[in-house]
Amino acid sequence: MNNFDYHKPSTVEEAVHLLTDGAKALAGGMTLLPTIKQGLAAPDALVDLSTIEALVGIREHHDKGVVIGAMTTHATVSSSDLVREKIPSLASLASGIGDAQVRHRGTIGGSLANNDPAADYPAALLGLGGSVHTNKRTIAADDFFDGLFSTALEDDEVIAHVHLPIPQYAVYVKFPQPASRYALVGVFIAQINGGVRVAVTGAGSDGVFRAQSLETALNQNFSAAALSGVQENAAELMSDLHGSAAYRAHLITILAQRALN
Ligand SMILES: Cc1cc2nc3c(=O)[nH]c(=O)nc-3n(C[C@H](O)[C@H](O)[C@H](O)COP(=O)(O)OP(=O)(O)OC[C@H]3O[C@@H](n4cnc5c(N)ncnc54)[C@H](O)[C@@H]3O)c2cc1C
The missing domain is CATH 3.30.43.10 (Uridine Diphospho-n-acetylenolpyruvylglucosamine Reductase, domain 2)
Incomplete structure (x- = not known):
């Protein structure tokens, strides 16, 4: 060292x-x-x-969103009454990260800045269509993630807080890698602003991504049945010792159906 x-x-x-x-x-x-x-x-x-101190804490933003300081730990997010009431799927996602030690030290800002391809928060930020607020600017979720372990952040840019809009409905399901609890596949589904967003972590060869085929099907019919026969293209997914791309493609649909059921 x-x-x-x-x-x-x-x-x-x-x-x-x-x-x-x-x-x-x-x-x-x-x-x-x-x-x-x-x-x-x-x-x-x-x-x-x-x-x-300015980087810690959780507050509501004009009844429409939840603002979470970058240094807020996963344990604080999972036990927050505000998050549990407004975005319960986010509280549940935070409670499923790693183990107790990781949840008491790890932060939402660190997780997003690190952009591990199997991390949970990237799926929530992208699924909810939230935004990252830095010392310089606001970056929309759709523009934030930039490939494996890479983001739009510049070297001298610090995440101050994250804004997450309150959805009509949202759910997150992950199939955890048993040793680390990172997502082998994690699917975040949100009904928000009259549309459906589906973000997938753990499976993309470029990290977290929006599952267009699932979004198209669920925008027509928001039910598990609508996903029958719908699958993401395995050629664009990751294969590693934990699972093949074809297995991950299958898991994405199965987890989304479980979530909706
Ligand atoms: C055993 C173990 C199991 C885990 N399991 C899971 C899991 O199941 N799911 C999951 O999602 N994650 C998991 N994690 C990751 C964990 O949740 C942490 O959030 C992640 O490791 C980042 O840690 P940190 O917040 O302490 O950031 P650090 O490790 O301190 O920093 C990470 C990176 O982010 C940068 N950074 C940090 N904060 C900011 C900021 N405000 N602005 C700009 N850049 C910043 C740092 O410079 C660094 O490059 C696990 C980690 C461990 C060790």
Whole structure:
């Protein structure tokens, strides 16, 4: 492990100022610290966001959405009365991430910035059509994810909070990889603004994606029966030691049907 400087700013502005070349933002460290230990990353400095109070908390936005600070942990999201009332599928998604230790250290901002292809929150952000708010700008979910472990974020950009619109209905189902609890396949379905959005994690060869064939079928008939015979193109899905692309294509439809049933 290389030596690095450690900074503990108390404002977002200070953090951004410290995020010069070679520095990395540190949230709960759930991914970043093991990556450094394994020598897969060697930042010159870590900018710890944990003492920036403005980055923590959950509030309602004009009856239409829920705003979640980037440093809010999965445990806080899963136990939030507001989230449980307005977007119960999100509370349930957060409660199914990893184990208790991960849920008490891992953050929504860290999960989205990391964009692991099997992570759960990317499916919720994309499924709900939410947005990511940084120190510089607002990025719509449809423009945020940019391939495996890659996002639209620039090096000196910090996620401040996430805005998630309140859906008429939403549900998330995942088939967890038994050791890590990451999604082998996870499907988030939302009825929102008069349409249906379906986001899939764990299966895409470029990470989280919207399942167009399922969206088309569910926009015509919002029921499990409408998905019979509908399948995503396996050629665009991931194969690994946990499952083939064909298996994942099958799971996407099965999980979506289970969710709707
Ligand atoms: C054993 C284990 C099991 C897990 N299981 C699951 C699971 O089932 N489902 C799931 O979805 N996830 C799972 N995770 C991931 C976990 O949920 C964390 O959210 C994820 O590891 C990111 O951790 P973190 O929030 O501590 O961010 P860190 O590790 O501190 O940072 C991750 C990356 O995001 C960047 N970053 C962090 N915060 C910001 C910000 N505000 N603005 C800009 N960039 C930022 C950092 O620079 C770094 O590049 C698991 C992790 C572990 C270790």
